[in-house]
Amino acid sequence: MMHFRIAALFALLLPMAQGSDPAVTFNRDIRPIFSDKCYTCHGPDTANRKTKLRFEIESGAKIQLAGKRMAIVPGDPSNSEVYRRVVSDDPVVRMPPDYMGREKLTDREIKLIGRWIEQGAQWERHWSLIPPLKPATPTAHETGWARNPMYNFVLETFGVRRSEALSGSQPPYFDPARQPGFGGSAAHAG
Ligand code: HEC
Structure with missing residues (x-):
């Protein structure tokens, strides 16, 4: 009973x-999107990496790109190239790239990334490295x-x-x- x-x-x-x-949490909401949808071309594998942008480490994701554009501007999705790319419907601009046969992110994923950036784009260490808190x-x-x-x-x-x-x-x-x-x-x- x-x-x-x-x-x-x-x-x-x-x-x-x-x-x-609730607040968007990097490890729960964002890391899985980056690892499923972006790592192939912007991840740990140097041979596959398309630009210096890489999403498995914070210092590789929050970088300045060509033309003074920033990949991620905490608090400002519309000036963040990452957001601009995932939300775009232009096949030349959109990430993951249409021209490489990739699907657009789902609305939910796009919203999560937007809200995460809006809320300050806090990064978290991989959960396995974070000591559990009681x-x-x-x-x-x-x-x-x-x-x-x-x-x-x-x-x-x-x-x-x-x-x-x-x-x-x-x-x-x-x-x-x-x-x-x-x-x-x-x-x-x-
Ligand atoms: C299949 C490979 C592939 C995947 C998957 C992919 N990208 Fe890209 N990405 C590229 C290539 C190639 C470029 C460089 C050409 C361009 O800018 O379109 C690029 C460029 C970018 C840029 C601009 C970088 C710069 O240096 O100007 C951003 C931002 C970006 N990608 C974000 C993402 C995000 C976010 C994801 C996942 C949601 C993603 N990409 C997934 C291949 C990929």
Whole structure:
């Protein structure tokens, strides 16, 4: 039973996380685009590299190009050659290049790159090099229910953002009287 309830909580929390408009994260959102769609010609492989532009390291991506153009101007997508190239519909300009048989990036990918540059084009080290951080455990309002720290995280998020904030109504199986944190008791757990 308990496992079912936890699964139900996550099923509710997932769309909430997606519904908000979180900051674009380099490792999660941008690095995969560069590596899937750009590395072949602007990546670690020197033999394949088409220009000095390379996207696997920050110093290779944020460079000045011919004619004083900048590849990436943090905060300014329209003056960033990278953005100008991926958003373009001109087959001569667009990257990945139409003239080499490559598809245009998806709207979602283009928007992510634009928003990333707009938000300051923060680079991150590869995730495998970043030491994991242990976040502080939130205080649970009903400590009797929480069996281990994971429960505190679930309770905190669930208590702060209720499902009705998103959908305007509660899911049919949602019974506040049975939910810890909503005045329900822990007696039903398990
Ligand atoms: C199949 C090879 C290929 C792929 C994949 C590719 N490019 Fe290019 N890129 C080129 C070539 C060739 C040039 C040089 C000719 C030109 O400017 O069109 C270039 C030039 C550029 C330039 C201008 C660089 C300069 O020195 O002026 C930018 C910016 C750029 N690419 C961005 C991207 C981005 C971003 C991606 C991925 C979304 C990408 N490219 C994917 C081949 C590629």
